Amino acid sequence: MDGVKRRLGQSLQLRLSIWLAIAVLLSAVAAGVFSFKAAFHEANEIQDLQLKEVAALVTANNVQFMEGGSMRYVPDFEAEAKVVVQRLSNRSVQGLVNLPPALPDGIQTLTLNGREWRIVVRTLAPGVRVGVRQQTSDRNEIARNSAVATLIPFVVLAPVFVGVVFLLVGHMFKPLRRLASELDARPDHDLSEIYVTGDAKLPAEIIPFLVANNRLLGRVAESVALQRRFVADAAHELRSPLTVLLLQAERLDLSEMSSQARERFTALRTGLMRTRALVEQLLTLAHVQEANDVQASQTSVAQAFRRVLEDLIPIAQAREIDIGVSGEADVWVPASEADLGTMLKNLVDNAIRYTPSGGRVDLSIQSADSRTSIVVEDTGPGIPADERDRVFDRFYRVLGTGQSGSGLGLSIVQTIATRIGASITLGDATWADGRGGLRFTLTFPEMDPPAALADSDHKRPMNFEPIA
Structure with missing residues (x-):
């Protein structure tokens, strides 16, 4: 129940649909009441007219005949609703109530012997007056039945109108x-302006909100760009003095020093070196974040593997790690050479860094459902399942591994993959x-094979040459 109340309070579409449905139902009820009263009144008027027509048929010559006939005639249905023709007099007529002779001409309602009657009185000739009467209870029942029949369209159509309201409101909110x-x-990373695609047109009331959001996105994009430029500029400015310091450290390494000084110098x-690696990673991250206008291209995976392994x-040999490529097929993927190389280098470097000595790192290609995947596997300690979503955050590193790093490698891979749709x-x-x-499985979107490889079924052998 709380969920329904919360949804009702938060959903403009639901509230609008419900209020319109209530308005439709209330209108239907009001129209039904008005229609019932009008039909009831009209039915009574029609019965009054019938009484007047019957009274008009009575003359001084046939009054006795019609009086006797109305006493004998009983309709097969609504027996109590029969029309009675009776002369006004002080004498008693068997089976009929006495009608006071002083009744005025015209139509009127009387109560006789505890029953209510609708009666039309006419003077046919001097001393000859007649009353044509009918019980009001039976008249009202007939009028009610006629009036109820007018309510059937409202009862049937009201739910239909409510359903139409919900459908129309839902259709109006479809562009939203x-x-x-x-x-x-x-x-x-997409902070571009919001545009309505397709044939959908937003309501005029939503356009100011959309314009305000576009302005906000523009301000956020400017702020993010400023932040990225600051990081890139800061990293660029830091790279030169760090390079100089490392060169001085290399020269100092050739000098004689005590073991204690050597230990501190090594640290x-x-x-x-770690700071320079961090600066290089920051520059790479800033570059891939700004590279939104890179033209789509296709790159050979085998060539990217070759450059990364070179x-x-x-580094892998120094750590006694067996690294290589499994499989002999080459494929092309929808990524630029720089993007693919950066992703692979960070993934493989991450695998080598966390794989213990004597371990193994494999690179392979998998194809399924017209999609290509690059797989990088290692024999390292792995990452706990509850931390796997966080390893792509900037500067996040899994504790307890004993490895140094900037914590930006996987963030760079994720940034490039998101930008190219992988x-x-x-x-x-x-x-x-x-x-x-x-x-690690890097899956690329579907693509058409390059024209140069169309005749070779989009694949060719890898044929790696030994690397000296």
Whole structure:
């Protein structure tokens, strides 16, 4: 019940539909009452007219005949509603109540012997007066039946009108629902103006709200751009002095120093290298966030694998990690060479960093339902399930791994993937020898094969050459 009340209080469409439905029902009730009264009154007028017509048929010559006939005639239905023709006199007539002879001419209502009658009195000739009467209870029953018949359209059509109200209101709010769906489907980085697509036209009352939202989005976009430029400028300005410091550290490394000084110098150089890596990651993140106008292109995965392995195999060999590519098919994916290389380098570097010595890192390609996925698996400790959604946050690092890092690598991958329409998921690695580990799956949207590869079914062998 609380949920219904909350929905009723928050939903403009539901409130508008309910109030319009109430208005329709109240209008139907008012119209029904008016129609019933009008039909009831008209039915009584028609019966009055019938009494007058019967009275007009009575003459001084046939009054006796019609009086006797009305006493003998009893209709098959509504027996109590028969019309009685009777002369006004002081004498008693068997089976009839006496009508006072002093009644005035015209139509009137009388109570005789505890019953109410509607009677028309006429003077036919001097000394000859006649009354044509009918019980009002029976007349009213006939009038009610006739009036009730007029209520049938209201009873039938009122629910129909209520349903039409709900349908019309729902149709009027359809452009708003479509706009809400489009906004909800927008990627996080899209702060462009809101436009109504298709043939849907928003109500005039919503346009000022939409304009205000567009202005707000513009201000937010300017603020975000300013923040990104500041980060990029700050990182760029920091890179030069850090490079100089590292060069000085390399020169200082050649100098003679005590073991205690050497230990402190090593910690200092490690900190400088870590700071430079953080600055480079910040510059990369700022670059990929600003690269919204990059033209769509297609890149060979094999070539991207080659470049990444050329850069990272020395690091993997130093840690005694077996790294390679499984599978021999090459595919093209809808991403620029720089974007694909950046994503793969961060994923593979992350896998090497967290894989213990003697472990393994594999890169592979999977195709299913016209979609291509790049899989990076390692034999590292993995990430707990409750932390997998947070590893894409900036500067977030899983505790207890003993590894240093900036916490920006996966955030960069997520930013690029969102911009190009790809998706990235985490899961448990499945190795034949039962070892655990982490599995990154980067899935790209569907694409048409490049014209150059159309005749080769969009695939070709990878043919990696040994890397010295």
